[in-house]
Amino acid sequence: MGIKILKPEIYLGNKKVSTISISKRYKSQIEKKIGSKYVHVETKKNILGMATFVAKKLLKKENFSPDFLIFVSQGQDKIFPSAAEKLAENLNLNKNILVFTLSSGCSGFVQALILSDSLLKTKYKKGLIVCAEKYSKYMSKNDIKTRFLFSDAASATQVLRSNQENILGIDHGYNGCDSDSLKVDDLTGKNLLTMDGSKVFLFGISTIPVSIKKLNKSNQVDKYLIHNASKIMLDTIIKKSKIENKKVINSFSITGNTISSSIPLLINMSYKKLIGKKVLMSGFGVGLSWASILIKWI
Amino acid sequence: MNEKKLLQIISQITGSKVSTKAKASNYKKWDSLAHLKLLAKLDQATKGKSSKILELASAKSFQEIKKILLKNKLYK
Numbered sequence: 001m002g003i004k005i006l007k008p009e010i011y012l013g014n015k016k017v018s019t020i021s022i023s024k025r026y027k028s029q030i031e032k033k034i035g036s037k038y039v040h041v042e043t044k045k046n047i048l049g050m051a052t053f054v055a056k057k058l059l060k061k062e063n064f065s066p067d068f069l070i071f072v073s074q075g076q077d078k079i080f081p082s083a084a085e086k087l088a089e090n091l092n093l094n095k096n097i098l099v100f101t102l103s104s105g106c107s108g109f110v111q112a113l114i115l116s117d118s119l120l121k122t123k124y125k126k127g128l129i130v131c132a133e134k135y136s137k138y139m140s141k142n143d144i145k146t147r148f149l150f151s152d153a154a155s156a157t158q159v160l161r162s163n164q165e166n167i168l169g170i171d172h173g174y175n176g177c178d179s180d181s182l183k184v185d186d187l188t189g190k191n192l193l194t195m196d197g198s199k200v201f202l203f204g205i206s207t208i209p210v211s212i213k214k215l216n217k218s219n220q221v222d223k224y225l226i227h228n229a230s231k232i233m234l235d236t237i238i239k240k241s242k243i244e245n246k247k248v249i250n251s252f253s254i255t256g257n258t259i260s261s262s263i264p265l266l267i268n269m270s271y272k273k274l275i276g277k278k279v280l281m282s283g284f285g286v287g288l289s290w291a292s293i294l295i296k297w298i
Numbered sequence: 299m300n301e302k303k304l305l306q307i308i309s310q311i312t313g314s315k316v317s318t319k320a321k322a323s324n325y326k327k328w329d330s331l332a333h334l335k336l337l338a339k340l341d342q343a344t345k346g347k348s349s350k351i352l353e354l355a356s357a358k359s360f361q362e363i364k365k366i367l368l369k370n371k372l373y374k
Contacts, residue, residue, distance in 0.1 A: 033331045145330070178352050198355035201334050205341060206349035232331070236338045240346065 013040035013152035035231025105286030
């Protein structure tokens with residue numbers, strides 16, 4: 001048995017902000033390093049609101065009732081309870097389904113796919129993965145370099161059991177020693193996001209090319225959906241992995257780094273082109289962690 | 299990696315010839331973007347080995363980079 005991934009629904013923060021308008025001083029850096037001309041900031045909804053909105057839109061369109069809900073989010077509005085149950089309530093889902101939150105960032109969607117695949121091999125036939133993150137609430141107005149990198153976003157993706165085994169490979173891992181490289185440390189009372197960009201960059205360029213190589217032993221991949229952390233990160237990974245640029249989808253023309261919704265956004269942009277193809281998805285970041293999956297798209 | 303190669307990499311990102319006393323704070327062009335480029339070039343020159351050393355992220359001078367590479371047996 002395998003997994004069928006349907007076209008995700010995407011929600012981007014309601015305020016579209018030109019990255020150049022954040023800081024003209026860093027114009028060259030924005031173009032070469034970040035790659036995106038815009039970021040999206042959510043000024044009205046909280047994380048649960050964004051998640052509810054995007055999932056409702058998908059459920060209305062697809063009219064289905066999932067057997068499980070995985071809510072991928074780190075910046076929930078409360079320390080506890082987890083927002084997954086409230087999200088399920090807002091969506092009026094069946095009361096007996098499996099509902100839980102996966103606290104993860106940019107690796108989260110792929111981690112949720114790996115879990116979904118396992119669940120779909122048991123009694124569950126269909127699932128819903130909702131990702132939502134609102135980093136803008138943790139950013140200082142003065143932290144320009146972070147403000148032109150991240151976008152607030154949410155996504156909802158339906159996954160179904162398939163009789164065709166289509167998972168061709170999985171690779172994942174973590175580096176807990178350097179987990180503080182990207183964090184919101186609530187104990188400080190300031191609740192602000194801090195990032196050691198150089199460390200995260202080194203983590204990405206050291207792990208993802210190896211992960212890609214492991215999964216693409218026979219050079220079989222048709223399309224790559226690699227987390228769009230930043231242009232310089234993606235370009236370096238492509239170069240180091242020696243993969244063809246045309247096989248890699250990017251969303252920099254639309255928005256910045258959408259964290260856990262980054263890969264759903266890439267799927268949304270290229271859905272028709274993926275059908276029947278061997279697609280490698282790779283997410284990495286907060287944790288530090290990474291998760292990659294090679295799948296024959298059905 | 300040797301002194302000549304490291305000086306060459308730093309010169310590429312600063313856009314001028316540098317000495318073994320080179321520090322990021324002395325070069326306007328050695329900003330955060332240039333530092334990422336430097337880290338990528340070091341990684342290429344060490345055949346993918348230096349990117350595993352996350353300590354390099356904060357090394358912002360010739361001497362600091364050399365010290366870390368030496369410690370990790372990537373500098374002759």
